Structure formats: structure tokens, C-alpha cells
Amino acid sequence: MAAFGTVFMPEMALATYQNDQWSDTQIVQSDSIQLHPGAHVLHYSSTCFEGLKAFRHADGSVKIFRMDENIKRMVQSSRLLNLPAIQPDQLAQMIKDIVKQYADEVPAPPGSMYIRPTHIGTEGAIGKAAAPTAASMLYVLLSPVGDYFTGGAKPLRLLLAEDGMRCAPHMGMIKSGGNYASALGPILQAKADVNADQILFCPGGDVQETGAANFVLIDGNEIITKKLDSTFLHGITRASLLTLAADLGMQVSERELSVTELLERAAKPGTEAALSGTAAVLTPVGTLIQHGKEYKVGSGEAGPTTMKLRQALNKIQWGESEDKHGWLTSL
Template identity: 40%
Template sequence: MLAPIFTRQMAAVPVARGKAEHDMQFEITPNTAPLPEDQRIEAFKALGFGTLFTDHMAVVRWTEGKGWHSAQITARAPFALDPAASVLHYAQEIFEGMKAYRHEGGRVVLFRPEENARRFNESARRMAMPQLPEEVFLEAVDKLIAQDLKWVPEGEGSLYLRPFMFASEAFLGVRPAKEYIFCVIASPVGPYFKGGAKAVTIWTSQGYTRAAAGGTGAAKCGGNYAASLIAQAEAAAHGCDQVAFLDARENRWIEELGGMNVFFVFKDGSIITPPLQGTILPGITRKSLLQLAQDAGITITERLYSFDEWKADAASGNLAEAFACGTAAVVAGIGKVKHTGGEFLVGDGQTGPVTLRLREALVGLQRGQTNDPYGWVRPVELA
């Protein structure tokens, strides 16, 4: 049995972020034609994922020799891009995914946004893009939320935020661009997977790989996801919700899913998750669950775990549960695994108790239902 992780109904620890340390000022230009309020309210009755967008966006530009400039909160609108824009030809693009939650009493918070800002710059370094000061990243997110505050859902919904950056210089030479645009857009969302705590079905790709050593697997760049889409389509054709990738060298070791990290829970209560070796995205949800599991007294090991082990441990009953995690899906139990040679159940095919307990602990922190001893929850700066 898991030890209790946190007590209930204690306020999150308010950690002051402080004022931005840069000289740039965001110019705020309200949208003069926002979505009519009755349409917004109606749309909130059935929130999907990533199909509804708020009225505004944050934009900051970078030019070689000038640096970051022209910070704005403005009406959400298309970009005017030259057909020779570097991003369209060489895919210099990175992004992040994060959520804002409305707590009881109306306070709006973010979950570990500094981790997103830090990872964003790690991705930028790998993709030969300029570093964005973390305080600019955080201020852009805060100011966008403040402008579109009514778009943060109550209850089980959340406001999904998508900070991204792309090369906008018009040229066809193969080199890092000299002009970039950083932008943040926002989308009120419901659950990523339908069916609540229902376990998902996974397709194991044995013909496609996601990343190789020395590649961009640890960066959150669009190219990684583009390369995974054919395998995701293959998974959907086999009636699966997500695809699991094996390593590129031996086609043997489990790495991660198309958009999530993966954990394996054994009958003795211990957990294994694949290690970060440059081919796996260092998930913030993953990092948080590692801490929560350790503090709950769970033995957790980061080590290579093969697909053959997965099948054998599931067949013997040694593997009790498996789950995937990420910002969008939070934590989702894995009930069935399909592959070219057949299929197998994990445990009884349902979301297991360890998975549910860790999910409850994480969601409780995010939504202010439990105390926050880590200072992970940050109030949005509305001023």
C-alpha cells in the first residue's frame, strides 16, 4: 500500500517570482473583435483538446545584432511569412506545453513554469536558436493569461499554453537563421483522452523509430513529432490510442510514447522508467512523478527496459501496471499493448492503484486540493 503523499485542503506555498529583470516592456493591444461571450460560454460546455483558442497571443521578435525586441500582447491572428522563411524549409522550430489552472476562490496558477522556460532554452540550444531570457518567457505567459483570464476554465478543465519559437528569416542557405519569432497562444481544454481513468491501448512500433543518439530526441521540436505521425497513424489503424517507440540502435529498448513518457509498476510496488540518454524528452510531469513516488516510499529505478521484458513480465504477472504521462494527458494507465506479433494485457487491463494514487497526488497539487511542499505551484502575475 502506498503511504499518504500529502494532506488535503492546504494552500499551495506562494513562491514569489519577482519582477522581470529585463528592460523590455510588453505593449498590450486588446482584441477589438473578441469571440462573442455567448459563443465562448457555449464552447466551454464541451471542451475538446486544442481546437478552441483565446482572443490574444504574446509575440516577441529576435534579430541578429539587435536581440529580443517588439514584445506585444495582441489579437490572435495569422503570421505573414515569406515563402522562403527558414522554418518552412529547415524546420528550425521549438515549443513547450504547459497549463494554467483555476483554483478555488478564482486564483489562477501555473505548474512548474520555470521548468518549461529552462527546457525551452535547452531545446533552443540544440536547434541553434537564440536563448530567450527565462523572465521574458514567464512574463509573456503571465501577461497572456491576464489578458484572457476569463478563458481559464473552472472544474476539471484547464488553459493549455503553447509557447513556441520559429525561424522567420527569408533565405534558402543552410545555416541558423538571423530572425526569429517567439509566440504564446492559449487553448481552453478538457481531458486529452476520453473516458476519464479508463486505461489506454498502446501500439508498439517495430518499423519506425522516434530518435537516435546524437539527434534531437531530447529537444521539444516539431520535427520529432512530424517523424512520429506515421507511426501514430499506424497505431490508430490498429485501434490504439498511442504509439510506443523502441530505440533506434537495437530496436529493443522501450523509450517513450509519441508524446509521453512511460513508467512500469511491478507487483512488489517498485517502478522502472527508461533513463534520459539524449533520445527521450525530459518530461516535467515525468520529473514530478519521480519525486512524488520517491517521497511516497516507492522504489523507483531509471534503467533500460526491453520490449521482450515488457511482454514476459506482463505474461508472468510480475508487471502489475504501466502508465504514460505528459502535460496534456497528465497520467494515463496502459491496459493493453498491441504489436506485429499479437497483443497482451498489463495487469487486469485496467488503470491500477499505484497509477491512480500518483495521478491523484499530482492533480491534487496542480489544482490546489493538497498542500504543496515543493513550491511547484506558481500564482499567475496579473498586474
């Protein structure tokens, strides 16, 4: 099967902003866009995106998971990047319209249709290094994807990085491509040096997030993760899993977590750690690496609570459990 996110539906929804107004939405070919070589996005990184999924249910219907929250976050990212303000209703309709057009292509579980709304600055103006773009483009790509864990949920190896950050602190809660670019070099270095799958950024010993996912620690009946602030991404999968953990009677602790406490708790039998995100839902973490030394998390394998939470979320997404929180949107 093709690599995750490399197959696209032939058309996408697109709208443009110029002269202080948004155009009507068009359905256009998804293999190219027209862009001036001086476009603001190419020089000054005025770009943000979202990642969400549509799922096929047993009755044949297609539901989009937590679309409203993704739209809210994209509106926020656009505002914080000083891109033109997105119209939430228009983006919601763009997403629903293009998913409806390709509803027959939405894979059955554990597959899904990955949805990638993208907003970029398009004004041709290379003199605007310290000024926002006056024009932009908003489009919604679709990519049918299979199970992220084709070979099973193999526990990840994380390098603890206490002397760096994923991105600039004021950019952390923005879902922008530059943040991923900022983390890529350290991640590749960690893979080369200690065979790490990801870096867990812990500036000054404060456990934050990895290059592309939020981090949670599970110690008995307690699930611990960093309290939301501007320095890291406010994950929608993270929020969903914390809600489900509370539903299951777990103690949810959103607070500061130091590297020292993390390593102490990780050594205890039964402790689990995981990464949450749209693509992988909840991925087990088996090993933490610090200063060349490896620390096993609990048994080093995928823990029962991690898999129980992942399954609980999947069952709602797949229509196998009641959607008590109103997370699913119909087309």
C-alpha cells in the same frame, strides 16, 4: 465540447529577434502571424514549443504549473536547434502577462488553460539549409481545455515497435514539431493495422517513449522508466510523477528496460503501465501488442497506483494539496 486545443484566446504575447536583439513584448491578435514564404521554419524546420498549464484554485487564484522547468527546456531546445537564444525572464513575463490578461477565462478543475510558447525561425533565406536563422519569433498562445478524459480514463493499446525510432537520436530531447511529424506515419499505420492508440518505440528492444508521451511501468512498489538521455523527451510531467512516487515511498528505477523484461513483468497480476504528459497527466495502458500478439498489462484496466499518482499530481495542480516542491507560480 470542442476538441482539445482547438479553441484559442483572441490575443497572444509575441516578441521578435532580429539585428542581434529581442524586441519588447507585444500583445497581438492570435489568429494570424506575418511570415515570409521563404522563412527558415517553413523550409528547414527551425521550430520548438512547450506545453504547460494554468489552473484555477478554489480561492479564485490562478497558478501556473512548473513554468520554470518548461522555460528551461525551451531554452535548451532553442539552443540545440541553433535558434536565437531565448531570454528566460522575458518568456516568463510573457507567459504570466498573457495568462493574467485571461485569468477569468481559466476553467475550473478538471479543466485548465493550456499554454503553448512557440519559437520559430523567420529569416527569409532559402539558401540556409546548413546555416541557422538570424531572425526568429517567440509567441505564447492560450487554449482553455476541459478534462482530457471526458469519457473516463480508458486504457490504451500500444504497439511495440523494435525496428524504428520516434525521431533521430540526437533530436529526441528537443521538443520540436519535426519529431511529431516523424512519428505520425507509423502511428497511423499502427492504428490501421492493429487498432493501436499509440506506438511504444523500442529500438533494438530498448523501451523508450511513445509518439507524444513518456512511458512508465509500475510493478508493485517499483516504478520503472528509461533513464534520461538525448534520444527521448525529458518530460516535466514524468519528473513530477517520479518525485511524487518517491514521496509515497515507492522505489523509483530510472534505467534501461528491455521489451523482454517489459512483457515478463506486464504479465504479472497487479502490474500497471501508463503514459505521462502535460495533456493527459497519466494515462493507463491496458494492452501491449507485439508481432500480432496481444499482451494484457496486469488486469488490462486502469490500476490503483496509476490513478493514485495521477490524483496526487492533480491535487497539487488544483490547490487541494500542499505544494511542497514549489511547483506553482502565481501571476
